[in-house]
Amino acid sequence: MGKIQLLSPRLANQIAAGEVVERPASVVKELIENCLDAGATRIDIDLELGGTRQIKLRDNGSGILKEDMPLALSRHATSKIKNLEDLEGVHSLGFRGEALASIASVARVTLTSSTGGEGWKATVDGREMDVDVTAAAHPQGTTIEVRDLFFNTPARRKFLRTEKTEFNHVAETVKRQALSRFDAAFQLRHDGKVIYSLKQADTLAEKQRRVATVCGSAFMDQALSIEAEAMGLRLSGWVALPTFSRSQADLQYFFVNGRVVKDKLVTHAIRQAYRDVLFHGRHPAYVLYLELDPKVVDVNVHPTKYEVRFRDGRSVHDFLFRALHKALADVRPDEQLPANELAQQPMGSEHAPLQQNMGLGYQSSPVTGVNEKIAAYQQLQQPAGSMSAGSGFAAQSSAIPKMEEMSAGNAEIPPLGFAIAQLKGIYILAENANGLVVVDMHAAHERIIYERMKQSRDQQGIQAQPLLVPQTIAVSDREANCAQEHNEVFSGLGFTVERMSEESLVVRQVPVMLANANVEQLVRDVLSDILMLQSSDRILASMDEILSTMACHGSVRANRQLTIPEMNGLLRDMEITERSGQCNHGRPTWTQMSLSELDKLFLRGQ
Ligand code: ADP
Ligand code: MG
Numbered sequence: 001m002g003k004i005q006l007l008s009p010r011l012a013n014q015i016a017a018g019e020v021v022e023r024p025a026s027v028v029k030e031l032i033e034n035c036l037d038a039g040a041t042r043i044d045i046d047l048e049l050g051g052t053r054q055i056k057l058r059d060n061g062s063g064i065l066k067e068d069m070p071l072a073l074s075r076h077a078t079s080k081i082k083n084l085e086d087l088e089g090v091h092s093l094g095f096r097g098e099a100l101a102s103i104a105s106v107a108r109v110t111l112t113s114s115t116g117g118e119g120w121k122a123t124v125d126g127r128e129m130d131v132d133v134t135a136a137a138h139p140q141g142t143t144i145e146v147r148d149l150f151f152n153t154p155a156r157r158k159f160l161r162t163e164k165t166e167f168n169h170v171a172e173t174v175k176r177q178a179l180s181r182f183d184a185a186f187q188l189r190h191d192g193k194v195i196y197s198l199k200q201a202d203t204l205a206e207k208q209r210r211v212a213t214v215c216g217s218a219f220m221d222q223a224l225s226i227e228a229e230a231m232g233l234r235l236s237g238w239v240a241l242p243t244f245s246r247s248q249a250d251l252q253y254f255f256v257n258g259r260v261v262k263d264k265l266v267t268h269a270i271r272q273a274y275r276d277v278l279f280h281g282r283h284p285a286y287v288l289y290l291e292l293d294p295k296v297v298d299v300n301v302h303p304t305k306y307e308v309r310f311r312d313g314r315s316v317h318d319f320l321f322r323a324l325h326k327a328l329a330d331v332r333p334d335e336q337l338p339a340n341e342l343a344q345q346p347m348g349s350e351h352a353p354l355q356q357n358m359g360l361g362y363q364s365s366p367v368t369g370v371n372e373k374i375a376a377y378q379q380l381q382q383p384a385g386s387m388s389a390g391s392g393f394a395a396q397s398s399a400i401p402k403m404e405e406m407s408a409g410n411a412e413i414p415p416l417g418f419a420i421a422q423l424k425g426i427y428i429l430a431e432n433a434n435g436l437v438v439v440d441m442h443a444a445h446e447r448i449i450y451e452r453m454k455q456s457r458d459q460q461g462i463q464a465q466p467l468l469v470p471q472t473i474a475v476s477d478r479e480a481n482c483a484q485e486h487n488e489v490f491s492g493l494g495f496t497v498e499r500m501s502e503e504s505l506v507v508r509q510v511p512v513m514l515a516n517a518n519v520e521q522l523v524r525d526v527l528s529d530i531l532m533l534q535s536s537d538r539i540l541a542s543m544d545e546i547l548s549t550m551a552c553h554g555s556v557r558a559n560r561q562l563t564i565p566e567m568n569g570l571l572r573d574m575e576i577t578e579r580s581g582q583c584n585h586g587r588p589t590w591t592q593m594s595l596s597e598l599d600k601l602f603l604r605g606q
Contacts (some may be wrong), residue, residue, distance in 0.1 A: 010127075013075055013098075013105035014153060019303040020102050023160060024051025025169035026304065027103055027146055029260075032177045033093035034100075035059035035184075037080065038142065041200060042185045049191070050163035051170050052149055060141040063115035069122045070131040072111065075101035089295045093259060096303070100144075106156065107149045113142040126152045171195060175214045176260045179253050179287055182207050211238065211287055215251055219244065219285055224331070226288065228323035231315060232296075235323050237288035241331060242274060242586040245282035253287045257294060262306045266290075268533050269317045273324035275541060277579050279586040290320070314534045331581040332415075332574075415575055416590065419567035425560065428567045435595040441562070441570065442555055443583035448573045450551035450584050454544065462543075463512045464494035471507045472500060473520050479527045480505060486530050490523075493539045497523065513543050548584045 007015070021027055028045060035043045038061025048054040064072050071077040078097030081087050087095060103109060104124040112121045119138030122131045150157035160166060167190055174196060178186045182201040189195060198214075201207045212220040223238035240251070254266050274284045298309040310316045416439070417432025430437040475483070480499050483490070490497040494511035507519055514522070522542060529536030556562075562570070574580040574589065583589050598604075 009075065010105055013101050016075065016098050016303075017102035017106045017153075018156075020099060021106060021149075023169060024055055024149060024166050025173045027051065027055055027107075027149065028057070028170050029173045029177070029304075030094070030099035030103065031055070031057045031144055031146075032174070034144075035061055035142070036177070036181055037092045037094055038062045040141065040184060042187075044187045045170075045174060045189070047167065047170060047188075047190045050166035052160055052163065052166060053147065055146040055149070055170075056143065058141065058143040060139070063119075063138075063140050063142055064111070064113040065115055066118075066120050066133060069111065069113070069120060069133045073100050073104050073109070073122065073124055073131055077101070087300060089293075090299060091257075091294055093305075095300070098303075103146055106153050107151065108147040110145045110147075111142070112136050112138045112144075114138040114140055116140045176253060178210065178214055180255050180258050180260055182210060215253075215285075215287060219251060223287075224327050226323060226327055228319070228326075230319055230323075232293055233316065233319045234291040235288060235320065236291075238286065239270075239288065239324060239327065240285035242277035242282075242284070242328065242582050243588045244285055245274075245278055245586055246285055247282065249283040251285035252283070255289045256297060256299075256308055257291055258289075259299060259305065259308075261308050263308055265310065265313050265317055265533055266320065268529075269320035270324060272537050272541075273321050273328060275537070276544060276584070277328055277582050277586055282586060290316075292316075317533065317535055329578040331579060332577070414572065416571040419564050419571060422562055422567065428562070428570065430567070430571055432592075434592055435598055436593040437571075437590060438593065439571065439574070439590040440583070440588070441567075443585075443587055444570060444574050444580065444589040445555035446551050447580050447583045447589055448570070448577045449555050450548055451577050451579065453547045453551060457543070457547070462494040464496075464509050465512045465515060466496075466509045467507065467519075471519055473505045473507065473523055475503060475505055475524070475527065477502055478531065479524075482527050482530055483523075489526065489530065489536060489539075493543075495523075495539070511539075511543065513546055514539075517542060551584060 020030060024047070028051065032043060032045070035057060038059060040059035040061035042060045044058045046054070046056040046058075068079070074097075076097050078095060080092040080095045080097075081090060100109070100111075105126060108123070108125040110121065110123045113119060119136050120133050121136035121138075122133045124131055150160070171188065174186060174188045178184075178196070178198050185200045186196060186198045187194065188197075196213075198210055199206070201210045208220055211223075219240055220238070222241045222244040224241065226235055226237050226239055228235045252267070252270075254261050254263070254270075256263075256266075270284060270286065270288075278284060296311040298311070299305050301307045301309050413433045415432065416437050417430040419428055419430045421429045422441075423429055423438075426441065428439040428441050430439065480503060483497055483505050484499050487497065494509065494514075495507065496509035498506050498508065500506045505523065507523060510517075510519055522538060526536045526538045529538060580589060
């Protein structure tokens with residue numbers, strides 16, 4: 001007798017369940033996806049004991065035909081695709097036809113459904129895979145009850161955590177799904193208590209309200225709205241200003257064609273866009289939706305479908321990076337003003353924080369010439385505190401009139417207004433159209449210098465220097481091939497990297513700026529980035545880090561007295577500098593206290 005046997009269907013299902021059914025939350029994810037695929041506009045989720053005793057979902061979708069009831073619970077049975085072509089352009093969330101069968105093999109499941117008119121019911125209890133369909137009353141739609149998860153697989157049951165932890169996982173899953181589909185209403189109840197009750201959201205204001213409910217209103221108040229489209233890719237949603245960064249990567253929601261996705265390439269592109277403005281170790285917060293032709297993204301990579309594979313990962317990466325980088329770079333004083341104003345309006349007003357779409361009230365002055373940049377750059381090499389009357393911004397500003405002189409005239413008041421005084425050698429106080437502006441002078445100056453240094457680097461090109469002793473690096477054959485194939489990543493940034501043998505590279509030249517860096521580590525990291533993500537920004541990131549340190553040391557220190565023209569010069573420079581809303585460490589550089597806020601402090605006009 002041979003040793004190989006066919007698995008029984010029940011055991012095959014239980015093995016499959018190992019992949020998709022990890023805990024109550026994974027059951028809820030699969031079941032919500034089924035409701036949405038059935039066109040439901042209302043989904044009610046009821047849990048008992050964190051979902052370990054019972055998970056019940058009720059929807060108002062299409063319902064299941066009587067003759068389909070047994071098939072719905074069978075493995076490899078789906079109504080969503082028929083052939084490979086359907087799979088390649090799949091529009092539904094499910095398509096593998098194994099969720100219900102897997103769940104039914106490790107829990108007691110009752111399915112009740114109606115397509116309108118009569119209804120029916122089928123029960124499977126894990127041990128028995130035969131399905132008995134009997135008549136039952138049910139409005140159009142489907143109710144599924146999953147009781148005693150893992151009752152027949154004690155080893156799996158042991159992996160369940162406390163009720164509270166399991167419930168938190170379910171709540172997180174429901175949040176994600178609720179963000180993915182605004183056109184469906186969701187209600188989540190735990191042990192009879194309503195936790196979430198989210199109405200259908202049609203208008204922008206309703207959608208924003210849902211995001212605020214799910215992600216917190218602080219997120220929404222500090223969110224930039226994103227709209228970008230290029231090369232058949234469309235990105236929309238909200239990203240938080242860098243000053244709203246988090247210590248955990250727990251407010252990051254990304255959807256690809258309505259599907260919740262946690263993807264390395266996506267995360268990398270977003271991090272890279274925030275790189276310049278986020279303090280080390282902080283995490284950006286976002287709710288973003290990417291839409292693209294289903295044919296250019298493979299969703300059948302993993303049973304839980306959290307990962308995807310883009311046909312052209314490189315251009316998706318570039319697109320995401322560019323769209324977000326631009327939105328973040330555009331955060332200048334002129335655009336933050338309306339944001340702050342709007343943040344004070346109650347949620348639900350039609351034009352909540354959509355500052356991106358508001359016209360720019362203030363036009364940046366033309367970019368200064370290369371020579372001035374070089375001069376500014378050279379000034380940075382001087383010791384700290386060189387922000388004297390001769391420094392870049394002080395000179396250009398002395399001609400700017402003061403507020404009093406302005407009020408009579410018709411000239412426009414710049415967004416950050418005019419300096420009134422310096423406080424404790426740390427802050428600049430200025431008056432603008434809205435009221436009082438307070439600027440952290442070191443933080444602001446640091447950002448300006450950093451942006452200038454980067455510009456001058458981009459304009460002058462990267463200066464390279466040969467290594468006295470070329471450095472040999474032992475790598476794998478795959479890495480060596482990669483280095484050869486993507487040599488432009490290195491050569492474009494001042495590196496000369498050549499292949500020495502099958503498994504070694506030699507570095508002959510490096511950028512002057514990185515002369516003291518750990519070149520070997522950098523080259524290795526770049527290669528592993530390229531192999532994994534098809535791109536790498538490490539070299540630029542390392543240079544930026546060095547620039548950032550230089551900027552920090554080169555910028556004006558606290559306790560330096562500035563003249564009014566110097567202060568005005570700094571304000572004008574902030575207005576034309578990218579990302580001047582935050583310093584290089586992601587701290588805010590300035591804040592506004594409007595007249596009405598001041599009035600409130602003094603109980604004026606109340
Ligand atoms: P898949 O979603 O991959 O098709 P499932 O095992 O999750 O596989 O579901 C099997 C089938 O049962 C689905 O293809 C669908 O036809 C039907 N079904 C499951 N849940 C529902 C529901 N809530 N409403 C209508 N039909 C459903
Ligand atoms: Mg499914």
